[in-house]
Every structure is written in structure tokens, then in C-alpha cells.
Amino acid sequence: MTRLPLVAAAIACLVSPAMAGETLDRVTSSGTLTMSSDPEYPPQSFLNDANEMDGFDVDVGKEIAKRLGVELKIVTPAWEVITAGGWAGRWDMSVGSMTPTASRAEVLSFPAVYYYTPASFAVHADSSAATLADLDGKVIGTCGGCTYDAYLNKDLVIDAEGAPPFEYQVTAGEIRTYETDTNAFDDLRLGDGVRVDAVFSALPTIQEAIKNGYPMKVVGDPAFYEPLSVATDKGDAEFDAKIAEVVGAMHEDGTLTALSEKWYGVDLTTAE
Structure with a gap:
């Protein structure tokens, strides 16, 4: 289901946004892309029988990390904490079927819609x-x-x-x-x-x-x-541009279509 809980704006005010290039530099230097996800949101993201994170959103995150040449790490903060922004480097992106509304855009960036x-x-x-x-x-x-x-x-x-x-x-x-x-x-x-x-x-x-x-x-x-987008913390245009480039390529070469058909049986990557 599409989730539109209230954004806890007060939390977002407690931390400063990422500085330009900071997120991309951290991901590149550490060799790790940290993604927030939900362990109880099948078929988008869930713990499978092997107690491993699985699902459409998880596969999208893995592919983004692969194309960036880094490993993917998954963390599972509460949804309202993710949508509050001000992540302070605790994770780098959210691939969590998030609707990019104007109110959320006050504290988050939405570099790439990946499905509808x-x-x-x-x-x-x-x-x-x-x-x-x-x-x-x-x-x-x-x-x-x-x-x-x-x-x-x-x-x-x-x-x-x-x-x-x-x-x-x-x-x-x-x-x-x-x-x-x-x-x-x-x-x-x-x-x-x-x-x-x-x-x-x-x-x-x-x-x-x-x-x-x-x-x-x-x-x-x-x-x-309803368009659903990758979300990032505000403040790193360089990282956002890289995510947009990678997801754009995944649209163009059919990777997102293949993942959508794998998990949903249909292509949900276009609004048609």
C-alpha cells in the first residue's frame, strides 16, 4: 500500500542537511551504499525464509549499488524517521516506494521515480x-x-x-x-x-x-x-545526479521492467 504518514518536521530541524558531495564521497570512499528499507512490506521489501531482505525495492537497491561499484547495506529505521529527513549520514538513500509529495520535498530530495x-x-x-x-x-x-x-x-x-x-x-x-x-x-x-x-x-x-x-x-x-521515487537527504546535488543517472539507465536498458515483472508479473515502471 502507499504510505503517506505525517512528516515529523521537528525531528528534521535537529540535524543539518548533507553538504554538497558529502554523501557521494562517503559512499565512494567506504565502498558501501547504505539503504533504508522496511522488513514487513511485501512484495516490496521483507525478510525471506532465509532471514534475508528481499523484494522489489531491495532488488532495485542492489542494482543501484552494483552500478555504483559498491556493496549494499540495508538498515530498517521507522518510516516516520525516514520521511523526517535529517539523516545525518546514518543511511544514504531510501528505496522504499515513497511518494514524492511537495511536503516531503521540504526535507528530502527525490532524484528518480522508478515505478508507479x-x-x-x-x-x-x-x-x-x-x-x-x-x-x-x-x-x-x-x-x-x-x-x-x-x-x-x-x-x-x-x-x-x-x-x-x-x-x-x-x-x-x-x-x-x-x-x-x-x-x-x-x-x-x-x-x-x-x-x-x-x-x-x-x-x-x-x-x-x-x-x-x-x-x-x-x-x-x-x-x-502514484509515482514512487528514490529518496535522499537534502543537500548533495552531486549524489542526486548520480542516482538519477543510474536509475535512468535502469529504465532505458529494461532492468526496472524486468524486476517489476519478476515481483509483480507486470511492468509498473510507466504510468500506463
Whole structure:
């Protein structure tokens, strides 16, 4: 799911931003690129059966490090600490499916969008709904306080540069919010219309649930696409330019497409 928690700006004020070239110099001299990640966010990042970090974001981070000619080290600070900025050299970049909003850009830099999350609706496998229009007036479950909730309330703002435009295509009869997407899926799996008629979440999250046995099916095309970017601490334009160059090359030579297809079964690296 796309995560948009509040940025703890006060924390960011406690530390100074990186000086120009400092991050790139540190990575080059140490031979190590340190990336922040989440150990409980499959299929983007998670601990696998061998107790090793794995997932789409992890593979992207490994490839960036490889192309920089350094080793990758992964740390797992809390999400709100990452989005607060002021990393003070504790890690060099975040490859964590972060939406590059204007408020976050006050404390972080977003040198490279590497994929887009499609937001999609799903219904129970027994549902007769076949189009987004069939969901009008229905009870729809989603995560509370997230971009999907905002969309259903028709007050969604995605202010990231390059974010594709969207239209409100569904008018819910009732919006039922949950702490996590999984809780919404759990109610849907009870049966068509038992507690909810549909759920609204990130397409990869829905697909992962279906893969794990949830009796759901996707309805219609994605409602909107959310750009997700590599994030860095503010202050090192040289490092940002290098990350942008590397990720740009990964787009051009098909590496990101291959990784997306490996983890999601589809190419999510373009907003189409």
C-alpha cells in the first residue's frame, strides 16, 4: 500500500542537511551504499525464509549499488524517521516506494521515480461486478487516512512532479475504513456484500493477497497511478545526479521492467 504518514518536521530541524558531495564521497570512499528499507512490506521489501531482505525495492537497491561499484547495506529505521529527513549520514538513500509529495520535498530530495503504483478496485470472486460503474453506491473498504481513502472522498491531491492526471470514476455509497489493507481484504473474503462489496488498494497488494488465497478479482482499469521515487537527504546535488543517472539507465536498458515483472508479473515502471 502507499504510505503517506505525517512528516515529523521537528525531528528534521535537529540535524543539518548533507553538504554538497558529502554523501557521494562517503559512499565512494567506504565502498558501501547504505539503504533504508522496511522488513514487513511485501512484495516490496521483507525478510525471506532465509532471514534475508528481499523484494522489489531491495532488488532495485542492489542494482543501484552494483552500478555504483559498491556493496549494499540495508538498515530498517521507522518510516516516520525516514520521511523526517535529517539523516545525518546514518543511511544514504531510501528505496522504499515513497511518494514524492511537495511536503516531503521540504526535507528530502527525490532524484528518480522508478515505478508507479496503480490504485485498483477488487471484489469478491463471486461478485457480478464487471466495471467500475458497477461499484457506484456500493460499500467499499479501504485503508483509513491513505490516498485510497482520499480518492473515495474525492479530495485526493498528488502533488508530485510528473504525477499522471486522474478522474473520480467511482462514487461509493459507503466508505468503510480499516487500519490496514489486509483488514479490508479479510472482510471481503467473508463473501460478496457480507461486510463490503469491494475494496480499494494498490494493485500489487491486491495481487499478492489473491496469490495468497484471497477469493478476490480486480475490476476495471486502475483509478490512478502514484509515482514512487528514490529518496535522499537534502543537500548533495552531486549524489542526486548520480542516482538519477543510474536509475535512468535502469529504465532505458529494461532492468526496472524486468524486476517489476519478476515481483509483480507486470511492468509498473510507466504510468500506463
